Amino acid sequence: MVEPIVVDEEYRKEIEMARRELGVFITNNKCAPLMLQFAWNDAATYDAKSRRGGPNGSIRLRIGQELKHEANKGLEKAVQYCEIVKTKLKLKKVSYANLYQLVVLLQ
Known part of the structure; x- marks a missing residue:
């Protein structure tokens, strides 16, 4: 039997x-x-061969090439928007990956 994932109350809030x-x-x-x-x-960004990438928030990193990729043109503004929300709420437990994927749930 698989153990349920336990999420603490602060994270849930x-x-x-x-x-x-x-x-x-x-x-x-x-x-x-x-x-x-x-x-x-x-x-x-998920790569099935290497089993790397996916919704991990890495798109925001300037070190990588993701935001420079043609398919991501203009998405720097979205990174800034999410940063506004993360900073305003002083989120400590919600990761960038969590925040970015919450967008999907809103649609």
Whole structure:
């Protein structure tokens, strides 16, 4: 039998706050298509051969080539939008990967 994943209350509260704040931000800024493309492109980095990549938040890193890739053109703005939400809420337990994929749940 698989053990259930236990999520602490602080994490659950941060996720809910982030979900609400992202929803308001996306609605107010009318940026749903951009944000959905951003979340998808972060997840679409998965490589089945190496079993690496996926929705891990790496799209934000300037060190890598992801934001420079033609398919990600213009997504730097989405990184900035998520950073606004993460900073405003002072999220400690919600990772960038979590935050980026919450966008998908809002659509």
